[in-house]
Amino acid sequence: MAYIKEKQVAIEAALKAAAFCIDVQNELIATDTLEKGDKSPVTIADFGAQALVCQHLRTVFPNDIIVGEENASSLQLPENLPLLEKITAFTQRFVPEANNERVCEWIDLGNGEVNKERFWTLDPIDGTKGFLRREQYAIAIALIENGDPKVGVLACPMLPVDYDDPKRGVGCLFVAVRGEGALMASLNSHRLQLKPIHLVDGRDPKRLRCAESIEHGDHELQKKVIKEAGLHADSLKLDSQAKYGVVARGDAALYLRLPSPTQPDYREKIWDHAAGVLLVEEAGGKASDMLGQRLQFASDQTMKHNQGVVVSTPVYHRAVIDALRYFLA
Numbered sequence: 001m002a003y004i005k006e007k008q009v010a011i012e013a014a015l016k017a018a019a020f021c022i023d024v025q026n027e028l029i030a031t032d033t034l035e036k037g038d039k040s041p042v043t044i045a046d047f048g049a050q051a052l053v054c055q056h057l058r059t060v061f062p063n064d065i066i067v068g069e070e071n072a073s074s075l076q077l078p079e080n081l082p083l084l085e086k087i088t089a090f091t092q093r094f095v096p097e098a099n100n101e102r103v104c105e106w107i108d109l110g111n112g113e114v115n116k117e118r119f120w121t122l123d124p125i126d127g128t129k130g131f132l133r134r135e136q137y138a139i140a141i142a143l144i145e146n147g148d149p150k151v152g153v154l155a156c157p158m159l160p161v162d163y164d165d166p167k168r169g170v171g172c173l174f175v176a177v178r179g180e181g182a183l184m185a186s187l188n189s190h191r192l193q194l195k196p197i198h199l200v201d202g203r204d205p206k207r208l209r210c211a212e213s214i215e216h217g218d219h220e221l222q223k224k225v226i227k228e229a230g231l232h233a234d235s236l237k238l239d240s241q242a243k244y245g246v247v248a249r250g251d252a253a254l255y256l257r258l259p260s261p262t263q264p265d266y267r268e269k270i271w272d273h274a275a276g277v278l279l280v281e282e283a284g285g286k287a288s289d290m291l292g293q294r295l296q297f298a299s300d301q302t303m304k305h306n307q308g309v310v311v312s313t314p315v316y317h318r319a320v321i322d323a324l325r326y327f328l329a
């Protein structure tokens with residue numbers, strides 16, 4: 001077994017951040033949200049979850065670099081002091097020594113640089129819009145070494161444990177270590193019981209479907225490609241890297257995300273994919289960009305060499321890449 005300590009610490013950090021997000025969501029009001037430069041939302045939960053995860057990682061791995069989505073610059077503006085105070089108050093429930101200054105310091109521990117050796121990447125809330133809609137979101141943590149995700153943890157507090165058994169409730173934890181398979185646990189049991197998960201069984205037609213984003217992507221082209229690849233059941237539409245989770249555990253055969261026609265130059269961010277890619281690969285699947293090329297996690301936080309993502313079983317991955325070649329020709 002490898003990365004035992006890293007895996008344990010990433011799980012602890014993800015669970016703490018998930019509990020924090022659930023608390024905030026129960027008490028969230030409209031003014032607890034800011035708009036970032038790219039017009040995307042960020043909430044007090046995104047900031048607080050980043051603070052908690054970075055603080056936890058740093059305690060155990062003081063020399064590790066963290067590349068996180070958020071930073072504390074907007075929180076240091078005088079007009080955002082009430083927001084910062086709220087983040088601090090929530091954070092104190094989990095780390096009693098939190099204060100405004102420390103919370104900003106912890107958030108900014110996530111401002112490290114991508115490198116070719118070793119770093120963590122963190123999306124404190126992936127699917128912030130899903131979080132605001134009280135739908136799907138994920139806390140996503142990955143350790144990257146030599147450009148390769150080695151440990152990946154996704155906490156998905158709103159994901160049904162079993163789509164066929166609503167009594168099992170919502171809340172899933174996905175964990176993968178390179179070479180050791182993909183695991184899932186329910187967040188509802190007293191003891192965390194991680195069990196192996198597997199890709200879709202080809203004989204289950206209702207799960208031969210795609211998982212797609214609600215907002216992002218090229219939904220017209222995706223529809224054509226999905227059909228051409230032979231997936232006929234209606235897509236599952238859900239926010240965040242929960243899409244990787246549903247592919248890894250066999251509730252969908254494919255996650256397809258093509259560049260939106262209105263933002264053709266958008267490039268994906270490493271923290272939106274690293275943990276999920278490892279999870280699906282460890283379940284036996286394949287992940288690439290829309291041209292079938294390897295996803296690159298060590299050149300920059302923006303995946304400038306890749307466009308789109310195709311994540312699937314080996315057979316459907318091939319079929320989708322072939323279909324894309326045909327449609328893009």
Ligand SMILES: Nc1ncnc2c1ncn2[C@@H]1O[C@H](COP(=O)(O)OS(=O)(=O)O)[C@@H](OP(=O)(O)O)[C@H]1O
Pocket residue numbers: 040069123125126127128129130212213214215216217238239240241260263266268269272
């Ligand atoms: N134009 C464009 N194209 C592709 N992706 C983009 C784009 N703009 C933003 N983002 C990133 O999308 C992340 C959320 O992805 P989702 O799959 O959850 O989107 S969706 O809400 O289901 O449509 C979202 O992650 P979070 O900010 O963590 O929520 C963004 O990093």
Ligand SMILES: [Mg+2]
Pocket residue numbers: 040041042069128
């Ligand atoms: Mg965001």
Ligand SMILES: [Mg+2]
Pocket residue numbers: 123125126127271272
């Ligand atoms: Mg994200």
Ligand SMILES: [Mg+2]
Pocket residue numbers: 046069123124125126127128
């Ligand atoms: Mg995010």
